[in-house]
Amino acid sequence: MERFTVAVLVKNQFGVLNRVTSMFRRRQFNIVCLTVSETESAEFSRITVQFDGQNDSAKQQLYNQLYKLPDVCSIKELQPQDSVSRELMLIKMENDPETRAAIRDAAAAFNAKTVDYTRDSIVMQLTADSRRIDDFVNLMRDFTILEICRTGIVSLERGNATIRKVNYL
Amino acid sequence: MKISGADIVVQTLLEQGCDVVFGYPGGQVINLYDSLYKYQDSIRHVLTAHEQGAAHAADGYARASGRPGVVIATSGPGATNLVTGIATAYLDSVPLIAITGNVMGSQIGTDSFQEIDITGITLPITKHNYFVGRVEELADTLREAFRLAISGRPGPVLVDIPKDVQIAKTDYQPKPAVQPDEPFAAKEIRITEAAATINAARRPFVYFGGGVITAGAAEELLALAEKIDAPIGCSMMGLSAIPSDHPRFLGMQGMHGHYACSTAMHHADCIIALGVRFNDRVTGDRTKFARHAKIVHIDIDGAELDKTVHPTHGLRGDVGCTLRRLLPLLTAAPHPEWQQQVAAFRKEEAAQQTDRPGLTPQKALKMLDAHLTPNTPVATDVGQHQMWAAQTLHFQKSRRFISSGGLGTMGFGLGAAIGAAFATGERAVLVTGDGSFGMNCNELATAVSCKVPLVILLLNNGVLGMVRQWQTLFFDRHYSNTVLNRQTDYVALAAAFGAQGSVAQTPEQLEAALAAAFAADGPYVIDCRIDKDEFVLPMLPPGGSMDDIITKVGD
Structure with a gap:
């Protein structure tokens, strides 16, 4: 098990957190912690998720699926050394x-x-x-x-x- | 001028070019139905027997026409009855707009009568869904729903509209129909890399799926196969994209695919996969799947690349646009040795065919095939009959084979066939089995009241044949709950619904029945009796590989 941190910039709309977390559940990733709040723009919210994953391809698949959600604007995996x-x-x-x-x-x-x-x-x-x-x-x-x-x-x-x-x- | 939300829904549907919707009224869409009444000269509403049938009909309409299908249902049970239909469309990437009513905004969240959280329920089975809180957002939300449904990889979008939003009035300005997002080609560098791999191939194989139908890229696909001298195979969802009798076409690949197709794919050294997603029914054991092949995978949905099969080159882009860029980079190369090998696979396949006397499913389907015109849409349900139909029938035109591939929804076919008939204006055909037909045969009522010309070939074996086949092969013939032992008289059933029908126990009777069915005004049910122990062959056992293929079952 590896631990990953990903930031997801989403449209600030109700239900959006549900859409994002539901994708983690569907891909059977366990969320370790999650924060969500407004950003520099009222239009967007930023979700930071830390999760445990088995392998890189499953993780990439999760990002790919997240990226397809119309409410998701951007995804960035945060590497410990660079953040x-x-x-x-x-x-x-x-x-x-x-x-x-x-x-x-x-x-x-x-x-x-x-x-x-x-x-x-x-x-x-x-x-x-x-x-x-x-x-x-x-x-x-x-x-x-x-x-x-x-x-x-x-x-x-x-x-x-x-x-x-x-x-x- | 201010108009009601209900009128806005209908006006927006009209502006999006929608002239037929499928649905079922109820308390929370009564305003919407009042608007449908008002606009009945411009938009046709097809009333089904059950919301699930309406969803499948809208789905069948979309598959046959390429335009989004629209289904309307009320809140609560009306909405939940759509769920299987929406999921079916989701798994097969069908553009479907589901419009549901909901209780007044002030009552949302209070468990009021027929209130259900349908946006929550359909979250994982829609491309996106919306709850419309204000009438001012309604028109643009519906437009956005259409745009999403038809853009990129298509899919279902649900719009939930509470009753007060249908009643409230606001200004409405018509807008032109939305256009899908501009299709794009894969990155140039990826195309160049893929071209080098394809040019180095000695045994290339072109493999395609439903994405080629969506992209309308059959011409490019054939040009590709021609240039690199490759045989062609498809997933079930790809059927009808290219003419079945095309000399390069080996048919369908997968668990019950054509032997020559599966074998050629297994021996290929380069598979060019177009708009297809390497489902487990296609690959079997993924570690043994196409071991010798480099895979060039082109798909509009980047999430499909490297999802189940690791491609040598993953190209994210529209199949048509990408192929048009790729083609000039390929060198025309004949592969006579490979073609000889493929011809040998075809011979082996032909040798496996057995022609037994009596009414076999293959014979029945060949007889049906003779009645099909290039425009006839053929829908199926799910099970053995579906595989036999996919293996046996010939298609000339794209979008003429309509079948639930991804979800495998028994009960899909009748609604879908009705939708396809509306989409094409043609007599539609449904190939079904007694198990599947029993699930949603209530839609015969719809076909009768709408005078839908519909030939229903019911391959009746008295058992749930596909499960029985597995029980025979893998469960020591423990026929647990697969022997139907029903006493249904399908001809009487058809008559009770106001349709016609007859029984066919011999090829002669079937020929007469088909002649009558294809001349009938409305739906016609042919109760075609087949043996309960017919097998769908060949068969790659679940999780197996080409080494395990079953082509014959001992007597």
Whole structure:
């Protein structure tokens, strides 16, 4: 299994997310995470999907099929080395006097910000790439995690390249 | 001037050149039907017995004419009854416009009476679909639906129109009929590379599918085969694109393809595949398929290149445009040795033919064949009769063989034949089996009320023959639920619907029945009795290869 990240520029219309994700389901690709939001133009939305795939030809077939959807304007696979990817996580920890200091140390090392603090709980925010977030979550597993919410990744290519209609066949 | 959404639908259909629609009324299209009433002098509505029949009729109309077929149904069950018809059109790339009504916009999402999310349901079986939220968008949405349906690789498009949008009024300006997107040739570099491979071939084979019919590229295809001295074969969907008796034509390839065709393809060193998608029924075991051949694959749909078979050259482009660019780059080269080999395959095929006494399906179809004119559209259902028809009948003109290839929809044929009759103005023929016919024989009512001249050759063997064949060959003759044991009197059934019919148990009776059927005013059902253990041969077992071909089944 390999992990891929693809950005899909779509027309900003209702039902479009359904059309795109349905194609992943039909080709039996498992979506790891997905973000969707408006872009610099109100006309378009940008969907960033991270998914696991078996092989390149199945992946290419998925892109080909996606590309045929009339609402899909452009598709770009984002290579880790050529792109900047970020994810935001909110993590709620149990606030226990015995572990408090250790949690705070780890948070400092990862630049995680405390955004809510009560007698019983601490909510921290961390923006980083997914790997770094995974590492932080693993550290936190030594303590009591109450809840986690991650946004899924957003990703842009490095340099001045932008997503645009590409005729890649 | 402001007109209602319902009137806009009909006006837009007229502006798109549509003069016949198939459908069935209901609560949420009652406004639309009121407009159809108003415009009945300009647009004909064909009322079917069931929405599925209407969808197949619109599909058959599109296949026979090359113009988009239009089907109308109400919300809820009306819409869901279209689903098999839409999926059939999707798998065979047929331009179909499905218009459904839906409940008032204010009631959408409340599970109101006959409300269904038909755009959700048809998402994976349409090229695209639309829910029209505002009457102002209606005309342009319908135009866009037509453009999408006929552009590139054609396909079905559904437009769901809630009742309030049909009632609401807005300004309407007629526009000219939409044109399909301009067809384009593959990239020059890809064409040049492919030409080099083709020029180096010693045993070239031209293989085509339904895309050649859609592209209208038969002439270019024949020029190609002529120039490189190649035999020609097709997928079932390609049948009728070129005359069946063309000297280079070996017939259909695939699970039940012609022996010479499958064998030649197996031995070819270069396959030029045009508008065809290498379905599993064609390739069998993909790892063993055409092992010795380089494949040049040309298709308008880039997603078909490298989908199932890895081509040496994948050329994305219109078949006609691309071939016109490719042809000048090819060197004319005779391949006498290869032609001798192909001739030997033909001889082997001829030697496999057995002519038994009595009414065999092949004999019945040959007798039918003698009655066909070059313009006669022939529809089929799905099963053994379909394969026999595909193997036996001769076609002179494109779009005259109408059959559900991709989805394999039993019950497709009667509706499709009715649609084809409307499209061509010709007497249509339906070749069917008792299994398939039983699924949608209610459309006999439609054929009778519309006085459709229709010859129905029902190859009646009392069993679900294709499944039975598999049970015989691969399931130790466990005939699980394939023996129909029905007591249907098809002549009486035809009479009950107001049609004519007769039974044929011998070639003489069949000849008389065919003569009567081809002279009849309306539909005529021939209950043609054949043996339940007839086989469709040759057969490449599912997942098998040419090494496993079955040409004979022991007595």
